[in-house]
Amino acid sequence: MSRRKRRKPPPESDTEPYELDAVVGEEVRNGTTFFLVRWKGYGPDSDDWKKEEDVQAPELVERFRAESQSATQGASSGPSATDMAGTVSGFGRLNRKRSSNKEGKRKKAVYPEKSPTSPLASKLPRKQASSGLPLPEDDNEVPATPQSTTPPIMTVSPKFPVDTMLGPAIGSIYASPPIPSAPVSRLPARGFAGRGNCVDDTVADNALTASQHAPPDSGTVVRPLAGKPSNSFRDANKRPRSLSLDTAETPSKRKVTAFSEDAALVPTKIADAHAQVIADEWNEVARQSGVPEIAKITFINEIDHEPVPPDINTLFTYLEKDCLSSVEVPNPPKAETMPCIGRHPAFTDEGLFTFATDCKIIIECGQDCSAASNCKNRVTQLPRTIPIEIFKTVERGWAARSAVPLVRGQVLGLYTGLTISRTTASKLIGADAAYIFQLDMDEPQDADPSLVYSVDAFRSGNWTRYINHSCSPNTAIIPVARGSAHESLPYTLAFVATQDIVPLAELTLDYDPSEAKTFARKKYREKSRSKILKRKRNQTPCKCGTLQCRGWLPQM
Numbered sequence: 001m002s003r004r005k006r007r008k009p010p011p012e013s014d015t016e017p018y019e020l021d022a023v024v025g026e027e028v029r030n031g032t033t034f035f036l037v038r039w040k041g042y043g044p045d046s047d048d049w050k051k052e053e054d055v056q057a058p059e060l061v062e063r064f065r066a067e068s069q070s071a072t073q074g075a076s077s078g079p080s081a082t083d084m085a086g087t088v089s090g091f092g093r094l095n096r097k098r099s100s101n102k103e104g105k106r107k108k109a110v111y112p113e114k115s116p117t118s119p120l121a122s123k124l125p126r127k128q129a130s131s132g133l134p135l136p137e138d139d140n141e142v143p144a145t146p147q148s149t150t151p152p153i154m155t156v157s158p159k160f161p162v163d164t165m166l167g168p169a170i171g172s173i174y175a176s177p178p179i180p181s182a183p184v185s186r187l188p189a190r191g192f193a194g195r196g197n198c199v200d201d202t203v204a205d206n207a208l209t210a211s212q213h214a215p216p217d218s219g220t221v222v223r224p225l226a227g228k229p230s231n232s233f234r235d236a237n238k239r240p241r242s243l244s245l246d247t248a249e250t251p252s253k254r255k256v257t258a259f260s261e262d263a264a265l266v267p268t269k270i271a272d273a274h275a276q277v278i279a280d281e282w283n284e285v286a287r288q289s290g291v292p293e294i295a296k297i298t299f300i301n302e303i304d305h306e307p308v309p310p311d312i313n314t315l316f317t318y319l320e321k322d323c324l325s326s327v328e329v330p331n332p333p334k335a336e337t338m339p340c341i342g343r344h345p346a347f348t349d350e351g352l353f354t355f356a357t358d359c360k361i362i363i364e365c366g367q368d369c370s371a372a373s374n375c376k377n378r379v380t381q382l383p384r385t386i387p388i389e390i391f392k393t394v395e396r397g398w399a400a401r402s403a404v405p406l407v408r409g410q411v412l413g414l415y416t417g418l419t420i421s422r423t424t425a426s427k428l429i430g431a432d433a434a435y436i437f438q439l440d441m442d443e444p445q446d447a448d449p450s451l452v453y454s455v456d457a458f459r460s461g462n463w464t465r466y467i468n469h470s471c472s473p474n475t476a477i478i479p480v481a482r483g484s485a486h487e488s489l490p491y492t493l494a495f496v497a498t499q500d501i502v503p504l505a506e507l508t509l510d511y512d513p514s515e516a517k518t519f520a521r522k523k524y525r526e527k528s529r530s531k532i533l534k535r536k537r538n539q540t541p542c543k544c545g546t547l548q549c550r551g552w553l554p555q556m
């Protein structure tokens with residue numbers, strides 16, 4: 001059942017008084033005190049609509065506090081704090097100009113709730129834990145920016161892109177001395193309205209919005225909008241990730257406060273600290289699954305001040321090796337013989353993929369292999385050994401590379417995320433579908449979509465989700481099953497190097513290798529080329545920059 005948030009009807013006049021509901025926190029930045037306040041009656045019926053805003057309104061807050069106090073003292077006889085705030089000398093109320101988008105709709109902004117999934121979340125003060133990505137319901141919706149003729153003023157540093165504050169809210173960062181910027185990130189609370197057979201409901205909660213779930217008893221998560229299945233990633237950058245007030249053409253831009261040159265250094269420090277905290281968290285998860293110290297993950301941004309990819313916030317769960325599942329998957333059929341016996345080995349003794357197998361799915365030995373720990377047929381189950389850098393590119397968002405040289409056939413890592421049914425995956429569109437990988441390698445054409453699977457790395461996954469598309473890639477995906485394979489069983493997706501790769505070269509994958517084959521077929525060359533080169537609806541330009549570039553990201 002979908003639950004859509006109702007909007008407050010547009011105001012009758014441009015200026016409407018707002019009533020202070022609570023002063024949630026305060027913070028001194030650059031010598032100025034900012035208050036995190038909540039407005040009363042912002043939304044019709046939902047707590048989600050209770051707007052919290054960073055304002056600089058000392059007088060108002062002082063008066064509100066005094067009013068609240070006296071209201072509490074005189075509660076038995078006098079008017080309520082709300083009454084007083086509303087009717088007596090305007091205490092607790094602000095005349096704020098409402099900002100609206102083109103259609104005259106109210107621009108809304110909500111803070112996310114604390115996520116229990118991140119160990120960091122619990123350490124955060126309320127305000128910090130609630131920072132995250134704004135994910136407005138549509139492209140036209142942006143977090144509201146207060147415009148007023150009188151204080152409060154939302155003050156944003158021109159030197160510190162607001163985006164840099166939008167990652168996981170980390171105590172150490174916000175706890176730093178005066179930060180010349182106001183965190184304005186907002187993320188609608190995502191919740192799992194329907195709880196079915198999730199192995200990990202918490203993660204499923206994070207992966208799917210409340211409005212996108214089936215009723216509690218259905219066992220299957222359902223998202224409302226229909227979309228075509230995709231064999232690969234879609235355009236992650238289409239997500240309306242955040243509003244950067246530095247670039248947004250809003251009147252508040254004109255109210256930006258100037259900071260000294262020294263302050264310009266602060267963002268870098270904060271970004272570094274922020275990236276370090278996330279990297280530490282991810283590396284700790286990796287370490288627990290056997291990844292050695294040398295194979296650390298680091299975030300590197302030499303482009304701007306964004307410390308980590310914008311969708312890495314407290315709702316994201318790092319999974320080094322194993323997927324989570326929102327579906328109940330049948331047990332694999334028992335293998336008659338151990339896969340490592342009597343088969344053409346897919347890997348050399350050194351653990352390099354041979355590319356010589358014509359099996360669609362590589363079968364590795366599982367737990368029950370009689371060769372036990374000597375079994376060499378478990379290459380993709382070994383812990384990652386390569387240090388990874390997740391770095392920002394100018395045109396392709398964030399990307400991944402190895403800090404050490406790689407050789408052809410080397411297994412680099414596994415694509416992890418939440419295993420969902422194809423029924424669910426096919427209902428995801430746009431940014432929600434950007435990290436979906438279909439497990440359709442061995443799938444019959446007429447497969448029941450509820451019994452075949454996809455991996456969604458939107459809310460959980462690992463560094464491989466940053467492997468961008470290239471029309472001339474240096475990695476490929478090999479599907480690997482453990483013990484035995486069955487067409488309606490999820491399998492593992494392992495990235496292997498298809499060539500020797502020098503350190504720090506971006507790792508890339510062709511999101512649709514079948515398109516590349518068509519493109520290269522001589523017979524149909526011109527026809528197929530022009531078909532592929534012609535832009536389809538909503539297709540994203542490919543920025544792989546290779547000579548073989550087909551012009552657009554593959555679209556399924």
Ligand SMILES: C[S@@+](CC[C@H](N)C(=O)[O-])C[C@H]1O[C@@H](n2cnc3c(N)ncnc32)[C@H](O)[C@@H]1O
Nearest residue numbers: 233234235236237397398466468469542543544
């Ligand atoms: C799986 S994500 C890869 C990580 C992504 N760059 C990020 O920052 O999260 C796939 C998305 O990356 C972007 N992307 C990947 N390859 C690209 C390319 N060759 N050209 C342009 N954008 C690309 C697109 O937005 C695509 O939807």
